[in-house]
Amino acid sequence: MRRTHQLVPLAAAALLLAACATGSSDDESDDATYDREAELSGALTVMGFGAVDEIASTRLDRAEEALGGDVDVELVEGDLDIQQFLSSVASGEPPEIIYADRKQIGTFASRGAIVPLTDCIDGEQVDTSVLRESALDQVTFADEIWAVPEFSLVQIVQANGDLLRQEGLTLDDVNGSDWDAVAEANRALMGRQGGDLSVIGYDTKLPEFLPLWAKANGADLISEDGRTAQLDDPAVVEALEFAVSVYDEQGGFSDVKAFRDSADFFGEGNQFASGTLGAMPMEQWYVSVLNDVSPQAPVVFDTFRDTDGEPLAFASGSAWAIPKGSANPEAACRFARVMTETESWVAAAQERVRLRGEKEGGIFTGLLTANEEADEQVRAMVEPSGEEKWDSAVTAQYDANDHTFSLPANPAGEEFETAWEDAVNRVLNGQQSPQEAMAQAQEEAQSALDAGWAEWEER
Incomplete structure (x- = not known):
């Protein structure tokens, strides 16, 4: 069963420093073993994410299915509360995975609040080749990837x-x-x-x-x-x-x-x-x-x-990162993989197309993600609206997404x-x-x- 809680977002970025946590090492500890075929169990607390629309809920359903029935997913909704997150790392009781702004990843990594994802990416076979370079740059620190980028804003x-x-x-x-x-x-x-x-x-x-x-x-x-x-x-x-x-x-x-x-x-x-x-x-x-x-x-x-x-x-956007001391990094890694893989984005887009089709005058304008392969497949699902202004908006956003910096x-x-x-x-x-x-x-x-x-x- 999924339980939902609401946190008050942190307004002052300065509190990040006051609550900053320093990890004991920079490697993926706790003897985590990542295997795409492994059966998983335990709890997975997801901080900073909510199933607020069909794009989120469709991918969340797919992620929960991939985790199996023995993993209990709990969402801590609202924007990531940086102070609470860093305090939880310092106390040794962090959430299993966080949904963060990509601009925060370098700071979290340098403070030892999250772990590098080298083993996670290898074990779960996360396909980084499809990730947009500008998005990947935002989550790469000291030559290692520290988060899996998700949505993109342009x-x-x-x-x-x-x-x-x-x-x-x-x-x-x-x-x-x-x-x-x-x-x-x-x-x-x-x-x-x-x-x-x-x-x-x-x-x-x-x-x-x-x-x-x-x-x-x-x-x-x-x-x-x-x-x-x-x-x-x-x-x-x-x-x-x-x-x-x-x-x-x-x-x-x-x-x-x-x-x-x-x-x-x-x-x-x-x-x-x-x-x-x-x-x-x-x-x-x-x-x-x-x-x-x-x-x-x-x-x-x-x-x-x-x-x-x-x-x-x-370019800016969100990303999935695994906190230092995560009690279930294997489940966290699989969750991040499924939430950002091409098939999940396409399924979410199909659901949005279906819902838009039920609304009079509603059109599907596409999705922009850090996954270039998914973006290409989703763009092929965008039908001409019959109005040049909306069609030009779609063209403009996809052209912009192909010419980003970060x-x-x-x-x-x-x-x-x-x-x-x-x-x-x-x-x-x-x-x-x-x-x-x-x-x-x-x-x-x-x-x-x-x-x-x-x-x-x-x-």
């Missing part, structure tokens, strides 16, 4: 086609390939009424999309080996200056954010349906939201593009992200110039990286 440009046409604009003006064109489109699309912002011309989605704008300008926030912060790179500063200037043209970030937050983002009165947003880069999952709640909205889509006009997306795993992932996000927020709040903010962030991030790598190398 950004595409989403815009109001009516507003574009009214101003004589096209998607080429807002897809990021020409920053001067974006700035001009922003000025043309934005609206004010009675002194207040009434239409957001362009939303650059700061602070979270700084890596995307920087990469579009030819810069990475961190070196490929995850050891050197590059936050004060002139190209990063230039990208930040531009993305902030788009808000400044509209009265400042506070005005844009207040108006953005007042929107019915997940409802039929969303910004596109109400004509109060011109364009923005946004994760691909929002396409399905728009199709569900406002199928008649005049939306148009394209891939986000770098300044050379090439498609680009900043930040490499490192032992200070949360601290590194906090450094640059805080810097962006200081600029948005008018506290510092982009150059000053990124110079401060560079020092903070590099200090955290140096300390993290030093601690890892001493172990």
Whole structure:
């Protein structure tokens, strides 16, 4: 029987450090023996995951079947509570498996909170050859794989086609390939009424999309080996200056954010349906939201593009990892394999297609995962919708998924992200110039990286 509990998600990333656990070794201990054909038993507590929709529940059913009736699966739902997880590792009573954000994996690995999956991958015959490189990079630390990547998130440009046409604009003006064109489109699309912002011309989605704008300008926030912060790179500063200037043209970030937050983002009165947003880069999952709640909205889509006009997306997503001290690592490994294997994704997609077919006007827009083989097979299941706007959204998201980059795993992932996000927020709040903010962030991030790598190398 599956029992479900709800945990309060951890809001402050800083608590990760306060609750940080240090493992006694870096290898898969507890005499775990992984064998795809072995009969398994015992308990399997899954932290950070819930069967919230048919994509999750279909794969969960397959995983439970593969584990056999002697394994009791218990879900601890809600986002992974980092403090509780690390405290459980420190106490020697962790869950058997966790569902985590891929950006957390390097930190968890360096702290000894999770184990490398070399033996797991070999014994359960996890096919890593089908995994997308950018996703695998996020879970590879010190030349070992520490988690099995699952869903993938990418950004595409989403815009109001009516507003574009009214101003004589096209998607080429807002897809990021020409920053001067974006700035001009922003000025043309934005609206004010009675002194207040009434239409957001362009939303650059700061602070979270700084890596995307920087990469579009030819810069990475961190070196490929995850050891050197590059936050004060002139190209990063230039990208930040531009993305902030788009808000400044509209009265400042506070005005844009207040108006953005007042929107019915997940409802039929969303910004596109109400004509109060011109364009923005946004994760691909929002396409399905728009199709569900406002199928008649005049939306148009394209891939986000770098300044050379090439498609680009900043990949992120989830992953399965086995905690240090897991009481049932064999079951955890099989669970991770089945949840992410091609057959499971295809079965889940088939169920979504079936359910969408029962809904009037419902369409299937595909799935994006870290499994390239599964993505290819699932994309073949996407039928033309009969509406160019939704078909173009599908094309855009799959093109984006084929042109991704990610930040490499490192032992200070949360601290590194906090450094640059805080810097962006200081600029948005008018506290510092982009150059000053990124110079401060560079020092903070590099200090955290140096300390993290030093601690890892001493172990």
